[in-house]
Amino acid sequence: MTQTREIIQLGNPILRSPALPVENPLSEPIQTLIDDLITTGVAANGVGIAAPQVAQSYCLVVIASRPTLRYPHAPFMEPTPMLNPQIISHSSEVVKGWEGCLSVPGIRGLVPRYQAIEVEYTDRFGQRKRQELTDFVARIFQHEYDHLSGKVFLDRVETTLDLITEQEYQKQLIA
Ligand code: ZN
Secondary structure, eight states, X not given: OOOOOXXXXXXXXXGGSOOBOOSXXXXXXXXXXXXXXXXHHHHTTOSEEEGXXXXXXXXXXXXXXXXXXXXXXXXXXOOEXXXXXXXXXXXXXXXXXXXXXXXXXXXXXXXXXXXXXXXXXXXXXSOEEEXXXXXXXXXXXXXXXXXXXXXXXXXXXXXXXXXXXXXHHHHHHHO
16 A cells, blocks of 8 residues: 655755665565655656655655646656666756756756766666666656755756746746
């Protein structure tokens, strides 16, 4: 039985702490955490979530891309758990795009990210995988990956002028 866990918010020191590697991906607590992260992310209408956001300081993220108003061509993917993820290589091209965060409600920021990355991670069955991610999915990954080292998207904006409220973001989306 999976459950929705509380999403901690900016100010909670766990969000600023480096996460620990997952030693045993197949263990019951980790499998339960994976299921709960998926449930929690879906319930919050997010496109990604990292374990530290539910106060579990493990190197574990869930990527769940789907088309949004800003990214209408984003692929729809089943929520994909990635354990002990790493960025192996990245494009030289950097693109800016709007991001929000379930742990930073009410704020959006224009964040530069690599357009393409090659990543490695362990899947929930313990298999090491290598994959190339581009555009929106690469952005989600880089956002969630930052949570594992205690960073949030606010740290990545080039200027505080690139921060706007959710309300203003929605207005500009319609305009
Ligand atoms: Zn986030």
